[in-house]
Amino acid sequence: MNAVPAVSPAPTFSWRLAVLSIMIAVASLIAIYRTTAFGMVSIWWRSETFTHAFLVAPISLWLIWEKRKVLARFQPHPALWLALPLLMLAFVWLLGELAAVNAVTQLAFTAMLILVVPLVIGLPAAKQITFPLCFLFFAVPIGEFVMPKFMEWTATMTVLGLRASGVPVFQEGLQFVIPSGRWSVVEACSGVRYLIASMTVGTLFAYLNYRSIKRRLIFVGVSIIVPVIANWVRAYLIVMLGHLSGNELATGADHLIYGWVFFGIVILIMFAIGMRWREDDDDAALMTETVAASAAANAKSDAKNHGTAQGFVTATLLALSVALLPQGALKMLDTQNSGAAPTLSIQALAMGGWTQDAQSLSTWQPAFANPSVTEIASFSQGAQRVGVHIAYYRHQGYDRKLISSENALVKSGDENWLQIERGTHTVTLAGQSLVVQSAQLEQQRALTAEPVQLRVWYWYWIDGRLVSSDFLGKLWLALARLRGHGDDSAAVFMYAREASPGEADAALEKFLAEAGPALGTLLEQARHAR
Structure with missing residues (x-):
């Protein structure tokens, strides 16, 4: 049996200072990013999918407590250079906040909480509790x-x-x-x-x-x-x-x-x-490895002599300073996003032989929540009829946003309409080729003598750009706000009845070719009329 060399534990006073610094930094981060923190808790409370998240932090703390004897063999020394990746995470949070993406802001916020620990106690000690720290990511309500x-x-x-x-x-x-x-x-x-x-x-x-x-x-x-x-x-x-x-x-x-x-x-x-x-711990081998690692880490740390009260205070203040930067930037950008409610004159799309109908083409409407303004109209040219639905957004936030997992063409519990097919379609709009989202909808047979099917094309207009991808849409929205252009954007839906294969696509292509330029002008005028 090999004897395990004795190594003096790290000074208790240093660890008390380190733990106090971590508690102050974590509490301050939660206070600074309270909107994000409370948003996570509200999702845990209302969604059965994420109720387990209430147990994640206690489990993580328990796992860290189980490692206390191992941690005691390390000298806590702040790793101030970790303020740089902390700053990057703060910027990611800012981008997520500008685009109102819960998953991004909550992941960035949780990562910042985790990174505070190695920032204060150093990487050698934090390495011993890597899993308990990373386990906190399971508290982020993401996956839906x-x-x-x-x-x-x-x-x-x-x-x-x-x-x-x-x-x-x-x-x-x-x-x-x-x-x-x-x-x-x-x-x-x-x-x-x-x-x-x-x-x-x-x-x-x-x-x-x-x-x-x-x-x-x-x-x-x-x-x-x-x-x-x-x-x-x-x-x-x-x-x-x-x-x-x-x-x-x-x-x-x-x-x-x-x-x-x-x-x-x-x-x-x-x-x-x-x-x-199951694999049981090899206590002797594990202790020998831990002792060797802690001895080397302590020797290196002692040479730097950062484990002082001044070092812990510096690390805490540095973390708080970095955390406050995106909040200041957000307030500055919010002042650039002021303006009255937008107005749209959808009648301008009646051109090239198309006339606006007094009667709506269909009872269907996309389930896009809380737009700033909604315009719906139907246009016809001979036997062809096309419906247009524009959901325009301004002053977006978590209760009003263009791109959200809650927004859908048809909700799964809709009693009137079914989405029976989805895909893409390539069109030419404003002189550029655009792959729009496409879907086939059908009205419930119990409501009509003959089944009514709609072919729907839809895409996003964001800061003058046309996109159909949710990811790219969120990215362009965040960049638009960073550039001081505001968050004006819109979801555009065009639809026609599918009485025979290809009939609806032909009507939509014809209407878009003639009314597409007017549509772009209409949205630009709404953005600039503040």
Whole structure:
């Protein structure tokens, strides 16, 4: 047996100063970025998908507490150079705030909280608690952006399972009909809740039970794949249970309860299997490695002699100074974003033989929340009719923004309209080639004698630029505000009835070719008329 060399723990007084500095810096960051912090907590409170986030910080603190003996062997010394990446994170937060992107601001804010720790105690000590610190990222309520894709996958796999079981299925987008009734895949059926919960618990399980990086990564990968597949099986079993019981079982709220019970069983089985490859700590080897690392780190740190009260105060003040910079920039930019409510004269699009109709083309409207102004009109030329819907935004924030995961052509619970197809279409607009988003909508058959289908094209207009990508749209919006151009932007929707294949696209192309220049002028005039 090898003897473990004794190493004197770091002075208690230094660690007390370091912990006090971290507490002051973290509390100050939360106060400075309270809007972001309160926004995270409000999402935890109202969304069942992220309720687990209330436990993330306590778990992280507990994991750090478990490392206290290891940390005591290191001398805390501020790493002031980390103020530079902290400044970069503050700039990222500013960009996210300008574009009103919760995911960006909350990720940047959490990363800033984490980076304060190595800034105050130094990298050698902070390295010992890398996982507990990074575990805080699970408190960020992010992941719902994948929900539409997961809903599509769930619907597709459920239909494939039903057909493989001999059940006839007619599918329209996220809804499908079987002989016993009609089913629909909604947000709660997407499996995103299961995925996020499984990733959080699975990552913690891997850290506590495995020592090798390889095994940890493998188990985390399994905790990602298993809930996705399990959700497909869950959806299939619930539909089959309802079908075989004459819709007496697994309907209403019961299918959600059954789903969580099934998910819990799957996770327990996954953990039981994972325990077979559990790796226990090699205490002697771990202690020897820790002692050697701490001795080398302390020798290097002692030479620099930064672990003083003055050093901790400097680190704390530096962190606070960096954190305040984007707040000042934001206030300055907000003064450039003033102005009255915009006005649009959509009648200007009636040109080139197109005339504005008194009657609306359709009852459909996109579910874009709280625009500054909305203009809707229908235009016709001979037998061709086209509808135009413009949602114009100014003074954007978290309660009013052009690009949001909440905005959609059709909500999943819409009782009037279904989105049965999505894609893209290349058009020429304002002299440039633009790939616009395209979708096929259908009115519920119960509401009309004949099914009404609409072909919809839509894109964004931001600071005079035309984009159809949500990511690029957010980026251009942030850059526009940084340049002092304000946040004026709009979502433009054009639609026509699809009575026969290609008929709607032909009408939309013709209208856009003749009214496209006037549309650009209309939006520019609204932006400059303040």
